[in-house]
């Protein structure tokens with residue numbers, strides 16, 4: 001297969017510099033080498049993590065690069081030694097790999113995988129430490145091992161999940177990041193975004209945080225879509241029990257997915273905290289039972305929550321990426337057992353702090369990547385759960401857009417687009 005593969009020239013949105021508009025370019029995509037898979041990206045969603053790296057605040061951000069990590073597509077060709085997927089397979093590229101052989105994978109204690117992480121962190125492929133993307137000979141860096149803002153991308157074989165071919169790619173692309181992140185394991189999961197489709201197709205805008213692209217590259221703006229990562233925070237990382245009181249800080253895609261996961265886990269109260277009260281109505285349908293806007297209170301938000309909950313919540317989730325809120329999320333937890341999970345990504349140079357007494361007295365601080373889900377083995381399972389209508393995904397799509405409109409899609413995401421559920 002790899003022997004016949006040729007360089008493909010296609011459209012991609014290139015981030016030439018931090019914070020400068022993405023530019024749609026003709027990009028050359030080299031054939032997959034050993035252990036690599038070239039994927040025709042049909043839909044991609046936007047995630048705040050793309051915007052974070054694009055902002056220049058990500059210590060791993062390299063430019064020029066092709067962003068995007070929440071997508072679905074079809075395998076176009078495979079390199080030598082690739083056995084688990086073949087051309088024509090429907091796949092979701094996964095920024096978190098799963099090789100099954102490394103120390104992390106074998107530990108049974110984490111969904112992190114060490115096989116390709118060093119290469120993906122510096123924007124190259126493991127095999128030759130080079131990029132498969134170029135423009136007239138100039139290399140363009142990969143991003144998160146996925147680079148889905150391109151009509152074709154090359155990923156490591158350990159970073160691609162084969163999914164049910166009947167699953168709608170314009171929806172399940174959201175299972176590549178945000179929705180799974182918030183959910184706990186056992187019940188359903190979710191996230192939020194906008195979806196971009198390939199250039200000639202229309203863009204699907206999801207709720208507020210992501211987008212998807214298609215053969216012309218369709219962009220989905222997920223903002224209301226609970227991501228697999230979001231679901232996982234509740235199911236895998238925190239293991240919320242029935243009857244628990246849960247606080248969710250930030251009601252974007254990820255926070256909504258956390259709320260959905262908490263509801264599915266049987267939480268008795270789900271307190272949503274956001275500085276944008278517009279988020280509250282929508283959050284109700286994802287399971288949030290009470291709302292607090294910190295701007296309406298003089299007292300620190302952790303004290304407000306402790307007062308409302310007879311001593312604090314059983315679980316809290318920070319779904320913003322703000323280190324001050326991370327502290328509040330820990331400190332609103334109940335003495336003796338309260339667990340706080342950091343989901344949001346904070347910029348380079350930011351640090352968390354609290355009085356160690358908070359931990360001495362039994363509160364637990366944790367974090368989660370991709371909701372603790374193992375990518376290649378569990379993303380297909382999440383797709384199946386969606387097909388059985390056990391988890392929401394459609395509800396997170398706010399807009400459908402084409403790759404050509406990717407900058408507008410990011411504008412919508414930054415504006416915190418709110419879906420009118422009556423439409």
Ligand SMILES: NC(=O)C1=CN([C@@H]2O[C@H](COP(=O)(O)OP(=O)(O)OC[C@H]3O[C@@H](n4cnc5c(N)ncnc54)[C@H](O)[C@@H]3O)[C@@H](O)[C@H]2O)C=CC1
Nearest residue numbers: 049209250251252253254274275319320321344345369370
């Ligand atoms: N750990 C992981 O695996 C993943 C982490 N993320 C990260 O999760 C975070 C959330 O992502 P999205 O839901 O897409 O973002 P989003 O921007 O859609 O949602 C954030 C929400 O927080 C609210 N907010 C902002 N500042 C606040 C404050 N001080 N207090 C209360 N609310 C506040 C905003 O109004 C917004 O509704 C981002 O940092 C993203 O990078 C996303 C996916 C996976």
Ligand SMILES: N[C@@H](CCC(=O)N[C@@H](CSC=O)C(=O)NCC(=O)O)C(=O)O
Nearest residue numbers: 047049058059060177345346348369370
């Ligand atoms: N390069 C960033 C890393 C930011 C980060 O924590 N990413 C999350 C996923 S966010 C998805 O939208 C993650 O899973 N991290 C684990 C990993 O292996 O990267 C930085 O350095 O800030």
Ligand SMILES: [Zn+2]
Nearest residue numbers: 099102105113
């Ligand atoms: Zn591994």
Ligand SMILES: [Zn+2]
Nearest residue numbers: 047049177178
């Ligand atoms: Zn993401």
